[in-house]
Each structure stands twice: as C-alpha cells, then as structure tokens.
Amino acid sequence: MSDMITVDLVDLDLSADTKEAAARALAERMAALGRVTDLDGFLADVAAREAQMPTGLDGGIGIPHCRSEHVTEPTLAFGRSADGIDFGAADGPADLIFLIAAPAGADDAHLTILSALARQLMNAEFTSALRSVTDAQAAAALIRGEEPPAAAPATSAATAAPAATAGTGSTEGTGSTDGTDGTTPPEETPKETPGETPGGSSDGDRRPFRIVAVTSCPTGIAHTYMAAEALENAGREAGVEVTVETQGSAGFTRLDPALIEAADGVIFAHDVPVRDKGRFAGKPTVDTGVKAAVNRPGELIAEVREKAARGETTSASPAATPVERAGEPDEGYGTKLRKWLMSGVSYMVPFVAAGGLLIALGFAIGGYEINKAPSVMDHFVWTQADSWGALLFQIGGVAFGFLVPVLAGYIAYGMADRPGLVPGFVGGAIALSINAGFLGGLAAGLISGAVVMAIQRVRIPAALRGIMPVVVIPLISSAVVGFLMFVVIGKPIASAQKAMTDWLGGLSGANAILLGALLGLMMCFDLGGPVNKVAYTFATAGIAVADPSDSAMKIMAAAMAAGMVPPLAMALATTVRGKLFNAAERENGKAAWVLGASFISEGAIPFAAADPLRVIPASMAGGALTGALSMAFGATLRAPHGGVFVVPLIGNPLLYLVAIAAGVCVTTAGVIALKSLRGPVPGAGQQGPGTAADTPAGTGTAKQPVAA
Template sequence: MSDMITADLVDLDLSADTKEAAARALAERMVALGRVTDLDGFLADVAAREAQMPTGLDGGIGIPHCRSEHVTEPTLAFGRSTAGVDFGAADGPADLIFLIAAPAGADDAHLTILSSLARQLMNAEFTAALRSAGDAAGAAALIRGEEPAPATGTTTGATTGATEGTSEDATEETRDTGAVSAAASAEAAPGSTGEDPAEAAAGGTGEDSAEAAPGSTGEDPDERGRPFRIVAVTSCPTGIAHTYMAAESLENAGREAGVDLVVETQGSAGFTRLDPAVIAAADGVIFAHDVPVRDKERFAGKATVDTGVKAAINRPGELIGEVRDRAARGEVTSASPGATPVERGGETGEGYGTKLRKWLMSGVSYMVPFVAAGGLLIALGFAIGGYEINKAPSVMDHFVWTQADSWGALLFQIGGVAFAFLVPVLAGYIAYGMADRPGLVPGFVGGSIALTVNAGFLGGLAAGLLSGGVVLAIQRVPIPKALRGIMPVVVIPLISAAVVGFLMFVVIGKPIASAQSGMTDWLNGLSGANAILLGALLGLMMCFDLGGPVNKVAYTFATAGIAVASPSDSAMKIMAAVMAAGMVPPLAMALATTVRGRLFNAAERENGKAAWVLGASFISEGAIPFAAADPLRVIPSSMVGGAVTGALSMAFGATLRAPHGGIFVVPLIGNPLLYLVAIAAGVCVTTALVIVLKGLRKPVTGAAAQGPGGADPAAPTPGAKQPVAA
C-alpha cells in the first residue's frame, strides 16, 4: 500500500464541517499529487456514490469512496477531524475519514489491498492508534502497515458494541511492508476468509458434510456435536469498502458466538464462489447486500436472513442469532431466488409502507415496457390507418400488402395484444417482488381474472398483493423434508392459484370492478376547471422527484387510463398532460445552462447538453444532476413549470394515445401546436425561476468555492447512467 498513501495525503487537522467539504479537502491533496485529473468530476462521482447509501459507519468512521475515470491510480487519503463530520452514521459524526479513489479500471491487486484496509477498520486497536497518531508520516505508515500492527483484543463491529470479544488478527499479513503476501491476498480476496473451505465444511471435526445438511429438521447443530454453520454473502454498490467491512464484522461475531461462519465477498474485483460443499453443509445463510446477490440460487433451501450491508457491520450478532432461530423453527427458503428488482421484502426495521412501495414498483417496472411497446404500436396504427382502425377486421382474415389500412390494422392489433398483458404482468411481478418465483403463477392468474371481471388496473394491484401474501403464508408452513422438492413446482402454484382465483372471482373482483368503473366515469366527466386542476396536480407530481415514486404514481395513473383498446378522451388528455410535464425539468435545465451558463459549473454545463435530448425524449431523470446539486432551487422551480404545462395541456384539450416518445410522437398528438406551446410555457417558467433563485444566492469564496456561480459540483457526471423510464 506504500504507493497508495503518503504523508502528503494525510490531514490530521481536517477543519471541514460537511461531508462535501471533507471530500473536497482530501481530494485536493490527490489533485496536487496528480492522482486525480478533474477535481469537480471526481467529487461528482463521490457524491453519486454517497447518494446510493451513506458511507458513515458507527464508531466515528467515514469512508467516502468511488470508482472514477478521473483517477489515475488507486489512492487513499486520510483526514482526522476534531469536531467530526456527519457521514450519515446512526451514532453521530465521524472523526476518522478515509477517501478512497479507485480508477474505473482498477486492477484486482489494488482492490484487494483496499479491501484489506476495510477489514482493518473493524479492529478497534487500529482505529485507536490512528486517533492517537502524532504526525502525518506516522499515520500514513500505520495505514500502510509499516508500523507494528496493534495488538489484537476486543473488537467491535465498527466499534459499535454489536460484537465484542477476542478476534484473531485478520489483517496482520496485509500490513506487511511493500507488497501483499500470498496469505494476505487469500485472506482479503473476495469470497475468502482465510480458512480452508474443506475445514469450514466439516467444522474442523472431519464429519461428513452430507450428515450436516442445513436446517432440514430444525434440530440445533450444537446438539449433534458440532458448531452451527453459516455461509454469508456481502456486497455493496461500489464493492470496495462496505463489502469487506461487513465480512470482517460477521467473522468476528461468528468467532465470538462459537459459530463456523464463512463469507463470500462479492466486491469490485469479482468474487470467488464458496465451495458447494461448504454451502451444502451450512445450517443458515446471511445475505448482507445493497446490490443483487449473484448466483443467489445456490443458497436455496436454507434458513435465510436477508438484509442490508450496514446491518452486518453494525449488528452482526443479531443477524447470527436470527438465522439460528429460523433454522431451529425449520424456516427455509423453498425456491431458488431470482434477480428481481426487489431482492428482498425489505431490510430489517424497514416500515411496511416502504416495502409496499418496493413491491408495487417491481410490478410497474415490468409493466412499463409493455405499455410503451403496445401504446406506440397502437398509436402508429391510428396514424397510418386512421381513427376507425379499431373497427378493422382481424388481419388473419384480411390483410392486403399494398394497403396502408392493412398495415395500420396490423400494428393496432399487435399493440392490442401487448396491452392485454399489462394487468397480468403488473400482478405477476408485484407477487414476484414479494415472494420471488413462486408468486408468478398466482400473480398472472389473478391478473388475468382481474381482466375477466373488468376489475382492470386496480384489480391487478389487488391480485398481485394477494398472490404475494398467499405464497408467503404458504412458505411459513413447516414442511417435511421429503416434500420440499415439489413445493415450488406443484404445491405452491396449485394452492396459491386456487386461493387467489377464488378471492378474485367470488370475493373482491366485483367490488373492485365497480370502483374501476366509478373512477372511469369520474375521469370522463372532468371538464373545465376540474380538468385544469387535475393537470396541474399531475404536473406537480411528475416534477417532484424526477422519476422517483411520486413521478411513477402519476405516470402509472395516466398509462392505466389508455391501457385499453378504446380509451376515453379524458384518459388521453391525462396522458398528454403527464408526458408534457415530465419533459419540462430537463429541457428547462438545458435552457438555463445555455442562457446563464455562469450560474453553473463545468460539469453542469455538460449535463445541460445531454438534457436537451433527454427532455425531448420524455426522460425526466435528465434533470437529476441539477436537482442533486441544488434541490431547494431546482425542484420547486421544476414543479411550478410542470404544473403550468400540465394545466395548459388539459386546457388546450391535447390528447395522446402513446404512453412515451416525447417530441417524436407529436404527430400522433391531438392539437399538437398548442401542446408544444404548453411545454414551452412550462420550460420558460422553470428556466426563469431557476435563474432568478440561483442569482439571488451569496457567492461562495475561498477554499470552499464550488465552481462558477457557486454551483455545487457534486452533481453526477454526464457519463452517469440514466434511467430509461420517465
């Protein structure tokens, strides 16, 4: 690690009072040494990583980190703050701050060294030595491993007190001078804990792993003369720090609890899969992750605890106790989990409302492509064949290659078939988000029944939630080991489909159909001031979180109205208002950076160029970099402009049959010229408000200056991945 941190990269008197200022102060040292080529671009990448999950850890540690194209070589900077800096940890500010900068294509060896540092941070003696270091050179030498390693003793998960007891010195080899030894590389390499997998499989007793098949009977393994065995997987979005800190914390807690615990770290450098024999011999599994677990199906049939990576750092003992309790009760996963948008029902302590939102967004995310494809095909069918095309005979019976009407009918009928999947897909993947693959069968069945009984979109929502709940209830029933193999393919689909079908046909289908009919009648009756107010409200929602849950609620409400072969005029007006309002924020930011570029820094001006295309394509997320850097000015301004556009679109009577497409589907819009006027009005309002509000703020000077005009440079870079849905 000698080439990664030097005394010049250490600040023992860090005076920053915010995490942005702390990152800037440490990053400036990297720039001075030529390790970072673009300060603002690098800080934008750090901020983007911080937005995914706070990097503060209990015990006074902050580890802002990222992989960035602006980094020339892996670099570590260290700062010690007397006052402390808030990095989002539950126990308060951090006084030890490590800024980790990895190149976009960092090699595995350097990432392994960085992972070793993350493990060292779980050693209380190591952090205590850093707090008492008297000079920068000494602190750098300690981090490099050139100072004697602190004596091992009592360690805590990020010094939180969640796990206490004697831990072995897991980092002694990695702090050897110069290069990383083979032993240290093995200890820190992804998927390794430093012990022989064969010994881990047998628990050091020589027992046959088949005899120790996990959690099949609920019997406590200790009663069978061997320790309880756990396999764990840790992973975080960047895969540099939290992944390995969680692994170290779990291993320490496992040793204290007398449990054989083996961790697979799925980090940036890739991962080494656990030996199948180790997994087969395990009694339980802990998934501590903030990104999907790769090859998760390997761990099916085990007592499982699924949580976020920080939970493993802060309270590993609780997780171990929880998985032991589940194994004792015989609670195991009965199917191979897939990679779904909702990898788990929610982290421990997450509220039901948050879980419900995730489940619903799972269904919506799978439904949107059907909406876009089907809606655009139907819109093209109308454009080619005219608005009587919905009365055309089936192309199976009549299709003339040289007639435009036949091609219009073909596109319309293909789009209609795609639309027929909307409600079943919505219901199926809500259930999928709740219960993984076993939820698909009852979800699709319930969604299809919702169409049959005319319960529509609301019926699909209810069917999806019912299906997921029924499957989860069935999975809680203790099942003999001999029957577990047929549960996911026979028993669960049979029982869940029958129960959901009964409820949809006999109990709740008709009431929901009545509610759906009432809502449709209400929309059809909107006119005048009521319609304008609805347009303004939808415009506010579309611009509130720029592609987030509130935006998706408004978008889903609009698409549900046109997701039929012959939507009402009111439904098409709502769709037009929603798409128009969603185009306003990115177009307004693009215009603002063009007419008042001095109010924005270089990164934001670059983002402004991309925002023209994103806004024209109805991708509201194009304004996220600006909102992240200056939310108090950008978001309210966007909401005002969106409300103006939504209200004007409804007042002008613009209609839209397609659920997406931006300006590229303007020829398919009713009253297209007035529609464009509505968009232009909202863009001008938002642009004017942003310019005025940014012009009123006080300029920032000195070391804390944040770019021309005082704009916060911590906005995502133009190369950041943009979501594709509005």
C-alpha cells in the same frame, strides 16, 4: 499499495469542518496528481454513495468512497482532523478520514489491496499509530504496510494482513479459523465452554460453535471487508469459529458447501442482496445491515448462538421474493406493497409504450377510421397505406391485450416469485374478460401473490415437494384466484372501473384544468420516482384500450407534457446562467436537452439531487402550469411515450408545444431566481481540472440515485 497512496495524498492537518469539505480537500490532492479527471463529477459520485449509507464508523473513522468513471487508477487519500468531522457514526465525529477512489472498471488485485486496508481499520494498534504519527511520509508508509504500527511488533498479524492479502488476492476472511486459509490450523482453535455446541456428542468429542457469514455493501470496497474483520475478531474473542464470505467488488469465492453444512449458525451482514442465499437455508440465521457487523459483531454472534440454542432455523421460510431480494432488511408492509405494485407497473410499461405507439402510428397512417378495418389476415394490400395502418393498429391492439395480465402476473411475481406468475396471469386475463380493467389487474395480482404465499407456508411432505411448484401451486392458486375473480370480487371491481371511466369521460372546464395541474405536480415531484409513476400509470391506464375516450387522451397528453418540463428547464437554465451551476451540472445540461425532448424526466435528477430545495419546487410549478394548459387547450395523445417525436400524433400540437414552453420558462426562471439568492458557484467560471473545458461530453454526468 505503494502506487495507491503517496506522501502527496496525506494531510495530517485536515482543516475541513464538514464531510463534504473533507472529501473535496482530499479529492483535490487526487486531481492534482491526475488520478481524478473531473473533480465535481467524482465528488458527485462520492455524495451519491454517502446518500445510500453514512460512511462513518465507530472509533473515529470516516471512509468516504465510491467507484467512479472519473478515476483513472485506484487511489487512497488520508486526512487527520484535530477537531473531528461528522460522518454519521453513532459515537461521534471522525478524526481519521480515508477517501477511497476506485475506477469504474478497477481490477481485482487493486480492489483486494483496498479490502486489506479496510480490514486494517478494525485493528486498534493500526489506528492508534495513525493518530500518533508525526509526518506525512511515515503515515503513507504505515498505510502501505511498509512499517509496523508503533504499538505492535513488526511480525504482528495486523501488519502482515495487507501483504498477505495483496499477495494471495483472496477475498475470504483472513481471520478464518477453519484451517482452510492457512492462518490457524484447526487444532489451535479455542475449545468451547460447556453448553456451547448444540448437538455436541456426549462422549466429550466437543468442538467450537461454528458460524458462516456473508458481508456485502453497495460499493463492495470498504464496509464489506471491515465487517468481515470485525466478525472474525469477535469470533476469536468468543471462542467461536467464524468463516466469512466477502461478496465485494473484487468478486467472491463461495464458501465450501461442507463448511456451510457443518455450521451451527449464519450471519448475513449486507446492504445489497446476498447472492445464492438459498445455500444457507435450514440454519439459525441473523440478518442485518453491514454496519451492524462493523459496530457490534459480538452482539450478532451472541444472537445467532441464542437462536441455535432455541432451535430456530430458516427451513420453514420460503426463498426471498424478487422484491425482498432488492429491498432493505426489516421493510414495512407499506413499502413492500408499493414495491409489489411498481414491480407490476415496470413490466407493464413496455407493453404500454409499444402497443400505444403502434396504435398511434396506425391512426396516423390510416386515419381515425382504421379501428373499423377488417383483420389484415383477411385483407392486406401491400401498396395501400390503409393496410399498413391497419397492420400497425392491430399489432398494437394485441400488445395492449397483455397489459392487465402482465400487470397482475408481475405483481404476484414480486410477492411470491415464479410460483405467482401462473395465478397472476390467469387472474389478470379474467379481469380483462369481465371488464374489470386496470383495477381488476391490481386486485388479481395482489390476491394471487397472497394465495401463493399462503400455500408456501404449509408444511409439505418431502415426497411431494418436487411437484409443488410445477403442479400443486399453479393448480390450487389458479382455482382459488379464478373463483374469487369470477364469483366474489369481479363484479364490484368492474363497477368501480366503469365509474372511474365515466368520471374521466365527464371531466371538462375547471375540473379538467385542476386535474391537469395535479398530474403536473405529481410528474415533477420526484422525477421518475413512485409519485411520478403513480401519475404516469393513471394516465396510461386510460388509453390502454383500443378506443380510448377523449378525456383519457387529454390526461395522457398532460402527463407527458409535464414530465418533459424539468429536464428541458434545467438544460435551458444551464445555458442562460451557467455561472450558477458547476461543471458537472453544465455537462448534464447538455444531455438534458435530448432527455427532456424524449420525455425522460430522470434527466433532471442530478440537478434535484444536488439542490432539491430549489430545483423540485421550481419544477413542480412549471409542471403544474404545463399540465393545466395542456388540458385547457384540449391537446390529446394516443401514444404513452415519445416526447417531441410523437408531436404529429398529438391533437392541437402547436398549443401543446406552447404549454410545454410556458412550463419550461416558469421552471427556468424559478431555478435561476432561487439559485441567484445563493450566488454563483465558486469557481464555476474557471477552467481547470474537472471543468467543462477539459471534460469529454457526457463524462461529467453525476450518478443518479436509485429510484425506489
């Protein structure tokens, strides 16, 4: 710990009044020591972590932290505020601020030391001593564990924790009372009170209630270990044995299977998926966020004991699905439905891209009659361009043939995991065969997932469980889904698909221009998020056939053109008015040229995340204009991706580029005008630590928020 915090990294009179200002003040101390190479880039990473979950804790503590490529070595800075700073804690402002900076590739030993600090923050004597310390040198020594808190003897367990943890490198809970970590032998554990232990023997051989817990947070540095310490402390107070598996950045050591087997209850306190969650099946379980364990560990322990007393277990529940493993606790069905659909779309898009580009190349090489060419199995001449065009076209057609089955299969997979794949693919193939198309694939996927989930809820004798995922579930679910698709809902969906296709084919004039503007607005609203994906999926669904209509190709062209506008406009804005952007944004602007030209809308996310009220409206205005102009010019596109690299495959390519340029100019002008009202970014024209002058290309990129 001695090299992680020094007197230069302590500010006992922190004058900041916001969490952003506090993080900047402490980060500047790190930058002055050369431990942060790009101040703005690092602060962008801190802000991205803060956006995931507030870092304020009850008891007046703020712990902004992140892993960042702009950090050279694990570093800790401490600030004490007289007035308090709001970090989002329920009980009010924080007066003790710890900024934790870990390199992107930090080693386990340093991260373990940081975890020891996180545990210390749950010690009231430690935080009280920090509030009363009078000079920076003493504060740094206290945090390093070189001197005990004023209110506690030097041999207290609280002050020994950092040294013990650093020496062993263990990521297990230091307060465990199972006797496995050497802190408290089993015979010293508190005896239970009557009625504590379910299933306790009647001969008086009683033992304490035993809980195993798992804690984890997005960064795996602070909350993970603070939650573990809080649970262990609360367990000691309640006379309960609590053993914690901390799934942090420094890796984790799995709990002994014997401990899990002997446990009376389980607590999951996590904000990222619990690894190997199936180990804990069959136990009374409380599943919550990591901050709940930090702020109210006693309530969680009481809750799991109540569940044990009522005999509630997780044995009847199927394992978490891919969507549930990637989501947050207690998500609503609307959120899950969106994720199920996006799961299918995300697996389908690569088939769309590969198949669409191959078909477009086939047309470019062999001409627009290439779709009538015979099979290359029967006729292929190595020296003829038409044969190569036919080959590419037919390979692309095969790839397109997987679109609907893959969409349906992976929607079902998102709902019910691997058992959903078979009925999902079967239902998708049926939708294709009855001309139900994209809509049929959506319906087949949702039905398949629902059928499998229903089957999984049926209690099955133990002797039959082994054949359920291999024989029974695929057999029954495929039969049910096939019956529904062929006999019940297939024809209505096919009719709806035909009606939508006819409507798209009949679009012309003002209606087509309005649709282009709407697609442009959606493509630029969240830059790769759910709304953007809906517009893109709508566009690709129209060309996901071997012979798409002219209207469908116009829609695809409008969607791609609009999606290219935001990153290109941000790149242009940072070039013509760099003083309105900080160093990290100017570096992002360089990369945005390539990302925008490649139709990667996410290239504008760092700008939108930093200044959404200016960037997003301006992007939507430019995107709407581009989409409308593309439709008005009659530009067509057979390829679902590629940006400027597929311009030769675009109908009316020059006017298409004019539409993109017009949108880029509108967005650039809008961003510059809106940002000019705010004025130049302070220090944007200076050259110093963290500016573009001393930052290697690409290292200033801010972390992008995770799209849902």
